[in-house]
Amino acid sequence: MSTVARFHIEHVRLIDAEGEALAPLPAFARDPAALVPLYRAMYLTRTFDAKAIALQRTGKLGTFASALGQEAVGVGVAAAMRAEDVLLPSYREHAAQLVRGVKIEESLRYWGGDERGCDFSGPRSDFPNCVPIATQVCHAAGAAYAFKLRGEARVAVCFMGDGATSKGDFYEGMNFAAVWKAPMVLVVSNNQWAISLPRSAQSATATLAQKAIAAGIDGIQVDGNDVVAVHHIAREAIERARSGGGPTLIEALTYRLGDHTTADDASRYRDPALVQEQWALEPVARLRKHLLHLGAWSKAQEEALAHECAETVNAAVEAYLATPAPDTAAMFDYLYATLPVALQGQRASALRFAPHNGGDHDQSS
Amino acid sequence: MAELNLVEAVNQALAHALEHDPAVVLLGEDIGANGGVFRATLGLQQRFGAERVIDTPLAETAIAGTAVGMAAMGLKPVAEIQFSGFLYPALDHLINHASRLRNRSRGRLSCPLVLRTPCGAGIHAPEHHSESPEAMLAHVPGLRVVMPSSPARAYGLLLAAIRDPDPVIFLEPTRLYRLFRQDVADDGEALPLDVCFTLRGGTDLTLVSWGAMIHETEAAADALAAEGVMAEVIDLATLKPLDMATILESVARTGRCVIVHEAARTAGLGAEIAAGLAEEGLYSLLAPVQRVTGYDTVIPLARLEQQYLPSVARIVAAARRTLEEAS
Ligand SMILES: Cc1ncc(C[n+]2csc(CCOP(=O)(O)OP(=O)(O)O)c2C)c(N)n1
Numbered sequence: 001m002s003t004v005a006r007f008h009i010e011h012v013r014l015i016d017a018e019g020e021a022l023a024p025l026p027a028f029a030r031d032p033a034a035l036v037p038l039y040r041a042m043y044l045t046r047t048f049d050a051k052a053i054a055l056q057r058t059g060k061l062g063t064f065a066s067a068l069g070q071e072a073v074g075v076g077v078a079a080a081m082r083a084e085d086v087l088l089p090s091y092r093e094h095a096a097q098l099v100r101g102v103k104i105e106e107s108l109r110y111w112g113g114d115e116r117g118c119d120f121s122g123p124r125s126d127f128p129n130c131v132p133i134a135t136q137v138c139h140a141a142g143a144a145y146a147f148k149l150r151g152e153a154r155v156a157v158c159f160m161g162d163g164a165t166s167k168g169d170f171y172e173g174m175n176f177a178a179v180w181k182a183p184m185v186l187v188v189s190n191n192q193w194a195i196s197l198p199r200s201a202q203s204a205t206a207t208l209a210q211k212a213i214a215a216g217i218d219g220i221q222v223d224g225n226d227v228v229a230v231h232h233i234a235r236e237a238i239e240r241a242r243s244g245g246g247p248t249l250i251e252a253l254t255y256r257l258g259d260h261t262t263a264d265d266a267s268r269y270r271d272p273a274l275v276q277e278q279w280a281l282e283p284v285a286r287l288r289k290h291l292l293h294l295g296a297w298s299k300a301q302e303e304a305l306a307h308e309c310a311e312t313v314n315a316a317v318e319a320y321l322a323t324p325a326p327d328t329a330a331m332f333d334y335l336y337a338t339l340p341v342a343l344q345g346q347r348a349s350a351l352r353f354a355p356h357n358g359g360d361h362d363q364s365s
Numbered sequence: 366m367a368e369l370n371l372v373e374a375v376n377q378a379l380a381h382a383l384e385h386d387p388a389v390v391l392l393g394e395d396i397g398a399n400g401g402v403f404r405a406t407l408g409l410q411q412r413f414g415a416e417r418v419i420d421t422p423l424a425e426t427a428i429a430g431t432a433v434g435m436a437a438m439g440l441k442p443v444a445e446i447q448f449s450g451f452l453y454p455a456l457d458h459l460i461n462h463a464s465r466l467r468n469r470s471r472g473r474l475s476c477p478l479v480l481r482t483p484c485g486a487g488i489h490a491p492e493h494h495s496e497s498p499e500a501m502l503a504h505v506p507g508l509r510v511v512m513p514s515s516p517a518r519a520y521g522l523l524l525a526a527i528r529d530p531d532p533v534i535f536l537e538p539t540r541l542y543r544l545f546r547q548d549v550a551d552d553g554e555a556l557p558l559d560v561c562f563t564l565r566g567g568t569d570l571t572l573v574s575w576g577a578m579i580h581e582t583e584a585a586a587d588a589l590a591a592e593g594v595m596a597e598v599i600d601l602a603t604l605k606p607l608d609m610a611t612i613l614e615s616v617a618r619t620g621r622c623v624i625v626h627e628a629a630r631t632a633g634l635g636a637e638i639a640a641g642l643a644e645e646g647l648y649s650l651l652a653p654v655q656r657v658t659g660y661d662t663v664i665p666l667a668r669l670e671q672q673y674l675p676s677v678a679r680i681v682a683a684a685r686r687t688l689e690e691a692s
Contacts, residue, residue, distance in 0.1 A: 086438070115469055118471060118473070119470060119471035119472075119473050125438070127437065128469045128474075132457060132461050135458060135462060137430075138433070138434065139431070139434035139462065141427065141434060142431030142433060142435040142436070142437075142442070143434035145435055145440075146434070146435045146438035147438065149440065150439075168426055169426055169430060172430070173430060173431070175422055175424070175427070176421065176422060176424070176427045334470075334471050335467065335468050336467070336507065336509075336531045337475065337529075337530035337531055340559050340606035341610070342559070342607055343606060
């Protein structure tokens with residue numbers, strides 16, 4: 001008997017839960033000026049997230065999927081992307097989207113039931129939120145192929161949850177990108193839950209990163225609550241993809257501190273004591289402690305940031321609440337490039353019966 | 366001008382598109398070195414390279430899904446699903462993504478892909494190789510569904526599909542691939558989408574069909590003509606969106622309509638056309654609309670498939686039924 005192949009999966013953590021560096025940090029991370037923007041983005045995400053839940057609870061927003069506890073994954077990865085790269089998110093990646101330049105009011109519009117929220121004013125080529133699980137992995141492979149064919153130095157970065165790695169789309173998309181050596185990075189935000197199904201019941205594999213091995217690409221596991229490690233690994237993977245090195249699968253270990261969505265009650269299936277333990281590991285406090293150790297952050301700066309984020313979010317909420325109702329005709333006007341003759345009668349009928357009063361944001365009914 | 370069969374006309378249209386538009390790429394199983402199992406892509410990889418004529422791994426979900434990503438990022442992918450019975454894993458991407466990307470992004474992104482697949486019965490194929498899924502696809506808002514019935518229309522409609530800024534499902538009747546030849550000029554001229562083609566004029570009744578069934582429908586019109594009955598024959602060509610105006614105009618003159626399709630009857634496109642006639646054309650009808658369709662059965666294997674497919678005799682019988690009604 002002989003061994004024909006052998007593999008290993010690395011786990012990367014650079015800063016521990018107390019904010020202590022575990023080893024000499026990569027060059028970028030030795031400069032607090034590079035870390036503070038990551039902290040600010042995580043803080044803003046968390047402020048937005050809490051506000052969105054409050055809006056939903058008061059009937060002013062539809063169902064919302066919180067990213068509480070996962071801020072480091074989106075922020076760390078998106079901060080490693082260039083503007084011309086393309087993000088293909090699932091529905092829980094507003095951290096990455098905010099870093100990409102999606103406006104908070106756009107996000108609110110989307111969750112408030114208005115397609116105009118996907119008309120991102122910032123990253124015009126980024127994909128809208130993907131609700132069917134894992135389909136975006138295939139889209140990312142196709143997008144990456146387009147970049148490669150045209151010789152563009154762009155990378156497609158797609159995000160998914162741990163549950164997504166059980167879908168055929170995940171494997172098919174990763175396999176295509178691997179065969180094509182397409183510039184793509186797959187990021188699994190392994191928050192330990194797919195609604196009520198725990199990670200242990202999702203897959204029998206020791207890591208999700210090792211699923212890369214079946215596709216013949218690199219898989220790496222990172223502490224997803226350590227934004228410095230996430231950013232470091234993502235930078236390497238994205239730049240490797242950009243320079244022709246093909247795709248990488250990054251498994252970011254994190255924890256969903258909130259409910260699956262505002263329509264979910266996680267206490268039905270999850271022991272609150274487990275959640276309590278996880279709060280000790282969460283990413284925002286971790287980087288704050290690190291910055292404090294470095295002497296690169298102060299209580300005054302923290303207060304100023306809290307104030308600034310609250311103002312930014314409140315202004316976005318006002319803009320969202322003041323958004324006039326969409327035109328009835330919009331149902332038809334973006335369906336095809338040119339409305340087929342066969343639909344013109346339906347459009348006219350919709351307009352004939354359209355209410356003339358403005359819409360409101362009451363989602364409670 | 367060359368005499369081409371339908372599959373050669375498809376090949377000629379694909380070659381023309383690859384030649385004239387660098388954004389066009391083909392992808393699918395066995396389409397490269399092998400030229401496709403029906404040879405629709407014969408010689409194209411040799412001519413245009415393996416980066417534009419891509420032999421993919423065997424995975425229908427990813428063929429459709431990667432085509433969505435390519436299209437959203439400015440390519441014009443023409444994906445082949447080897448047989449329509451294997452289209453179903455791709456439906457998620459067609460229904461949930463391709464058809465709605467423009468709408469979801471308020472026009473910021475679009476999805477100009479073409480998904481080609483052979484369809485229909487009549488070639489003694491194995492199980493799952495003879496399906497007619499057009500009604501399922503036509504039900505999806507945002508898709509276009511096109512089915513040619515001759516080599517010339519295959520060439521012109523496929524070019525139109527590739528140039529269309531929205532997703533088009535292009536269903537190729539396998540039975541017609543090599544059934545007959547026709548002069549097809551390689552002039553790059555597209556035929557219009559979203560309109561029916563009236564193949565022959567008539568005053569006594571309207572026969573509506575598409576794809577391979579046009580063949581039996583025309584034969585039925587010939588048989589009726591021998592009896593002195595002049596049937597108008599309409600080829601839908603684009604099945605969604607449906608050009609009801611042409612059908613209504615025809616039935617307003619003839620007063621009678623028979624719809625012929627090989628897909629199963631229930632909730633088939635024949636029901637849609639009959640409903641359109643009931644809504645808009647009831648008072649011009651001199652007789653109830655008739656449907657001649659495949660049965661609501663699994664498409665049988667070869668030994669029974671001719672009995673499943675609407676025959677000339679069944680079409681003629683339905684036509685007679687409409688003619689026997691008092692006018
Ligand atoms: C194909 C599909 N099946 C089922 C659902 C319903 N659903 C929504 S989220 C979810 C769990 C997803 O878990 P995971 O991929 O781990 O992502 P997370 O929500 O934890 O971020 C399910 C089953 C869906 N959206 N898509």
